[in-house]
Amino acid sequence: MGRIVELITDVAASADEEGLNLTLPMVDFDRLRDDWGDDEIEDALALAQTAFHHEAVSEAADSLCARVIEVLGTFADEKRFASCADAGAPLPVESLASLARSVAYLEEALSLVRDAPPPDLALFNKLLERLANRGIEAEMTPLPIASENKGEIEH
Numbered sequence: 001m002g003r004i005v006e007l008i009t010d011v012a013a014s015a016d017e018e019g020l021n022l023t024l025p026m027v028d029f030d031r032l033r034d035d036w037g038d039d040e041i042e043d044a045l046a047l048a049q050t051a052f053h054h055e056a057v058s059e060a061a062d063s064l065c066a067r068v069i070e071v072l073g074t075f076a077d078e079k080r081f082a083s084c085a086d087a088g089a090p091l092p093v094e095s096l097a098s099l100a101r102s103v104a105y106l107e108e109a110l111s112l113v114r115d116a117p118p119p120d121l122a123l124f125n126k127l128l129e130r131l132a133n134r135g136i137e138a139e140m141t142p143l144p145i146a147s148e149n150k151g152e153i154e155h
Helices: 002-014 026-032 038-076 078-083 093-110 122-133
Strands: 016-018 021-023
Touching (some): 002 026, 038 078, 078 122, 093 122
Antiparallel strands (some): 016 021
16 A cells, blocks of 8 residues: 555655646656556556645635625624515525525535635624524523522522
């Protein structure tokens, strides 16, 4: 297993980026032929290519997710959130909720592969809370504090 990882690492280090693809210069391909077959070298290049694409997709998704979290967080504001319920709203509550669920899922997945610090989720989490409480807002208000009757024992 270690030798295969060594081959993939060597191929990835030697490969050149040509647009969205990696290519292996012929001099490096010939050098690797001393220890490996053509199929093994091509398989290693394909694995390096896949890793290259996954990294590019992760970086793009992370950047996009951070910007969408920032935009969706603006709907944590009570008035802006309420405006989504208006007839003809550019972003209806159902669409807002769908976007928020997708972004929350993507953020969770990105947290497993992210190298950089995560975006600030404070307002986004507040929006998620508003969405979760939609329709039951009255029930979510703080409960009144009971008067303290020290002489009374509750059974």
